[in-house]
Amino acid sequence: MDIVSLWDKTLQLIKGELSPPSFNAFFKQIIPLKIHINELILLVPNDFTKGILEDRYLNLIESSINQLSLKKYKVKFVLDEKYIEGLEEEPKSSNLPPKNYPNLNPKYTFDTFVIGNSNRFAHAACVAVAESPARAYNPLFLYGGVGLGKTHLMHAIGHHIITQKKDAKVVYVSSEKFTNELINSIKDDRNEEFRNKYRNVDILLIDDIQFIAGKERTQEEFFHTFNSLHEANKQIIISSDRPPKEIPTLEDRLRSRFEMGLITDIQAPDFETRIAILRKKAQMENIEVSNEVTNYIAKNIKSNIRELEGALTRVIAYSSLTNRTVSLDLAVEALKDIITTTKNEEITVNRIKEKVSSVFNIKMEDFNSKKRTRSIAYPRQIAMYLSRELTDLSLPKIGEEFGGRDHTTVIHAHDKIVKDIQVNEEIKSKIDKIILDLKG
Numbered sequence: 001m002d003i004v005s006l007w008d009k010t011l012q013l014i015k016g017e018l019s020p021p022s023f024n025a026f027f028k029q030i031i032p033l034k035i036h037i038n039e040l041i042l043l044v045p046n047d048f049t050k051g052i053l054e055d056r057y058l059n060l061i062e063s064s065i066n067q068l069s070l071k072k073y074k075v076k077f078v079l080d081e082k083y084i085e086g087l088e089e090e091p092k093s094s095n096l097p098p099k100n101y102p103n104l105n106p107k108y109t110f111d112t113f114v115i116g117n118s119n120r121f122a123h124a125a126c127v128a129v130a131e132s133p134a135r136a137y138n139p140l141f142l143y144g145g146v147g148l149g150k151t152h153l154m155h156a157i158g159h160h161i162i163t164q165k166k167d168a169k170v171v172y173v174s175s176e177k178f179t180n181e182l183i184n185s186i187k188d189d190r191n192e193e194f195r196n197k198y199r200n201v202d203i204l205l206i207d208d209i210q211f212i213a214g215k216e217r218t219q220e221e222f223f224h225t226f227n228s229l230h231e232a233n234k235q236i237i238i239s240s241d242r243p244p245k246e247i248p249t250l251e252d253r254l255r256s257r258f259e260m261g262l263i264t265d266i267q268a269p270d271f272e273t274r275i276a277i278l279r280k281k282a283q284m285e286n287i288e289v290s291n292e293v294t295n296y297i298a299k300n301i302k303s304n305i306r307e308l309e310g311a312l313t314r315v316i317a318y319s320s321l322t323n324r325t326v327s328l329d330l331a332v333e334a335l336k337d338i339i340t341t342t343k344n345e346e347i348t349v350n351r352i353k354e355k356v357s358s359v360f361n362i363k364m365e366d367f368n369s370k371k372r373t374r375s376i377a378y379p380r381q382i383a384m385y386l387s388r389e390l391t392d393l394s395l396p397k398i399g400e401e402f403g404g405r406d407h408t409t410v411i412h413a414h415d416k417i418v419k420d421i422q423v424n425e426e427i428k429s430k431i432d433k434i435i436l437d438l439k440g
């Protein structure tokens, strides 16, 4: 991604996190200048804006960029565009063969990968391949749902191999990029160059292979790439969102090649693994997060680890933006658009009491007490009315739930509120709002 599109996408993410006045005040005038090694250099209009951005928004900006980009960038704000003229020259990657610059995310290593029942076998297979490339399983075919760690494991294999053998030619590519490069090479008459690039590597990591379904020319080219690597005893690792036999319009000759080595799947992580992933992430970011918060996130986000991590990032960013410590309340607030626990939750007398107590500012124990002052008796009647309307409980049962009151008291409360709703707009709208909240 070039700097302009990276910054554009980052702004879209940030915009969702801030109020329009803050966004307009501090982000609209930023001009992206340059990516220099691992720094994203941004031009800002004045010292004041620079100070605010550095103090309050740096974490949000960097974590948003990191969500979008494989490479981890630091952000630097400058006041003068001439700043970039004085930068040292970057090492020219075009002078070097691609082998020395595998496009691997430094964060995706075996060390940072949390092992659980859902990925134990896939992890073990990847370690085996990384330890003895082209001797253990070739190809290794990894499949699983979105955001479950396939790319992470592939990159981990790449890192491991490079640390064992510095000059190993490791190439990671998504099948989409492979397709685009192929198309460009045909257009520019550089087919030979394309072939050399992919047929002379030691390790080829090709991600999301399902995208070559239906693309005949890409399949043809990949078939030859596969054969020449396999014959030369080079390791191929392939990932997909489904097993080879479920990829539609995949040529049989490719399908049978994908099935030649080992096929292994990654499942959605169980609760304990989700907790472990959140803890690891918090530890990597050097942030203290309580068990309450990790439990809340892990309980509610189950099927995608990218979303699980995204939720934690959001909570951390929210805490730094609002200058509050990370607590369960803060997490619930930060994730209210993502986690809507109350949506399908059963409506119980207890939930009704909780809502009514917060709207009318009375204590939970007041519902069961003998107090008869209007400020307490009236909300109690509303809670009884709602229990009658929104739960399946019998009248005597509802009476029991309100400090052992008689069922006639419940009937009386219900009748009273029905009448009040007809004549008192304010009460009606308060009750409607409570019902809406309870139903999510």
Ligand SMILES: Nc1ncnc2c1ncn2[C@@H]1O[C@H](COP(=O)(O)OP(=O)(O)OP(=O)(O)O)[C@@H](O)[C@H]1O
Binding pocket: 108, 112, 113, 114, 115, 119, 144, 145, 146, 147, 148, 149, 150, 151, 152, 153, 208, 241, 277, 305, 306, 309
């Ligand atoms: N077991 C794990 N331990 C730690 N982090 C994990 C684990 N599994 C996945 N992740 C993290 O979850 C995020 C998504 O993982 P990744 O990109 O590898 O998923 P994927 O399966 O390739 O998804 P896609 O189908 O979208 O390509 C990454 O940030 C990755 O580091």
